[in-house]
Amino acid sequence: MKLKEVTEGKVRIFVPDPKEYMIEGKFDPSWAPVFYNPKMTFNRDLSVIVVSLLKPKIILDALSATGIRGIRYYVESWKSEQLILNDKNSTAASLIQINVKNNGIENAKIYNKDANALLYEIKSEYIDIDPFGSPVPFILSSINATIRNGIVAFTATDLSPLEGSSRTSCRRKYDAINYKLSSSKELGLRILIGKIIREAATLEKTVHPLFSFYADYYYRLFVIVESGARKADENINKNLKYFGECPRCGFQTFVDENCKTKCPICGENFIIIGPLYIGPLHNMEFLKRMIDTYSDFNYLSSFNRIQKLLNVIEKEAKYKSVFYNISKLASKLKVSAIPPIDSILECLGDASKTHFAPTGIRTDKGYEEIIRCVKSLR
Numbered sequence: 137m138k139l140k141e142v143t144e145g146k147v148r149i150f151v152p153d154p155k156e157y158m159i160e161g162k163f164d165p166s167w168a169p170v171f172y173n174p175k176m177t178f179n180r181d182l183s184v185i186v187v188s189l190l191k192p193k194i195i196l197d198a199l200s201a202t203g204i205r206g207i208r209y210y211v212e213s214w215k216s217e218q219l220i221l222n223d224k225n226s227t228a229a230s231l232i233q234i235n236v237k238n239n240g241i242e243n244a245k246i247y248n249k250d251a252n253a254l255l256y257e258i259k260s261e262y263i264d265i266d267p268f269g270s271p272v273p274f275i276l277s278s279i280n281a282t283i284r285n286g287i288v289a290f291t292a293t294d295l296s297p298l299e300g301s302s303r304t305s306c307r308r309k310y311d312a313i314n315y316k317l318s319s320s321k322e323l324g325l326r327i328l329i330g331k332i333i334r335e336a337a338t339l340e341k342t343v344h345p346l347f348s349f350y351a352d353y354y355y356r357l358f359v360i361v362e363s364g365a366r367k368a369d370e371n372i373n374k375n376l377k378y379f380g381e382c383p384r385c386g387f388q389t390f391v392d393e394n395c396k397t398k399c400p401i402c403g404e405n406f407i408i409i410g411p412l413y414i415g416p417l418h419n420m421e422f423l424k425r426m427i428d429t430y431s432d433f434n435y436l437s438s439f440n441r442i443q444k445l446l447n448v449i450e451k452e453a454k455y456k457s458v459f460y461n462i463s464k465l466a467s468k469l470k471v472s473a474i475p476p477i478d479s480i481l482e483c484l485g486d487a488s489k490t491h492f493a494p495t496g497i498r499t500d501k502g503y504e505e506i507i508r509c510v511k512s513l514r
């Protein structure tokens with residue numbers, strides 16, 4: 137395999153030379169014998185900041201490919217006592233050996249196993265699950281492998297089921313009813329968290345989001361794992377519900393399983409999806425620590441984008457409601473000219489933008505108040 141050395145963050149990594157794997161002048165990272173996607177640098181950069189705050193004794197990068205993620209954690213975040221890197225692809229495992237050495241790391245353990253098999257053999261304080269597509273096949277094993285109050289980081293690139301475009305796939309993989317709704321970008325993340333809570337509960341454990349976001353074509357979610365059947369029950373009872381959107385007037389709300397399915401505003405039948413998680417998407421204390429810390433990482437190539445994302449998340453995190461997509465709402469209400477988002481925010485007073493959608497607003501003020509602003513400004 138012909139290799140090329142690339143720099144990302146503070147590490148230099150050998151990756152398959154893209155020139156060797158081009159088809160008709162195009163390159164897709166999945167065509168190379170070992171996967172490296174520069175488009176995921178933003179995901180890795182933010183994860184470097186998260187891990188630097190967590191300082192786990194053991195880091196397990198269960199689906200490592202070139203090893204870049206775990207190597208970056210060790211070099212840029214925190215020199216953990218144990219760094220464990222794994223990939224079931226033997227070419228990847230050999231490349232991880234080269235990359236670990238090239239970055240002067242002496243004490244890494246490298247495995248060439250199926251991640252699920254490895255996760256039932258060893259325990260870790262921080263586990264990274266960064267698969268192709270859905271993380272579902274690794275939820276149970278990774279939650280099981282965490283030591284008390286450990287963290288699991290999940291990437292999910294299968295937005296099509298999570299956002300309700302592939303409804304049967306969502307039913308199959310996430311055991312949730314789904315439809316494409318106005319705020320599906322956020323609801324998809326909530327369906328993923330709901331699935332993780334239900335899987336964890338089978339092990340008498342539960343999870344709470346530490347930090348999460350949507351970017352490009354994926355969700356990234358860090359959860360803290362807690363043990364105890366009672367905690368699992370409490371989280372299910374408090375935070376797992378359904379979500380209803382009125383197809384006629386756009387009113388939206390969390391609902392109970394056996395709720396009335398009529399919209400209280402116009403009487404139309406709701407479209408109901410779920411189960412999904414209705415709690416906070418971040419731990420506020422941890423988010424504050426991220427905001428206080430990220431400027432130490434101003435060498436990162438995505439620093440400006442990180443700053444922008446954290447600024448928006450800091451503002452939107454204080455609201456409990458799912459965001460309203462103003463352009464979708466305006467089209468349901470047959471309002472032809474959509475008012476500028478900044479004018480709506482000003483009209484509402486207590487509201488923010490959301491990182492999930494450029495035409496979204498987040499507020500705990502009611503539907504009527506939002507409609508009043510949309511109509512008065514058109």
Ligand SMILES: C[S@@+](CC[C@H](N)C(=O)[O-])C[C@H]1O[C@@H](n2cnc3c(N)ncnc32)[C@H](O)[C@@H]1O
Binds near residue numbers: 170222249266268
């Ligand atoms: C998306 S890539 C990982 C990218 C890497 N984390 C990064 O940041 O560059 C997914 C990797 O998981 C590996 N993989 C897929 N299924 C696996 C399994 N069941 N056990 C272990 N590795 C697996 C693939 O060989 C591939 O290298």
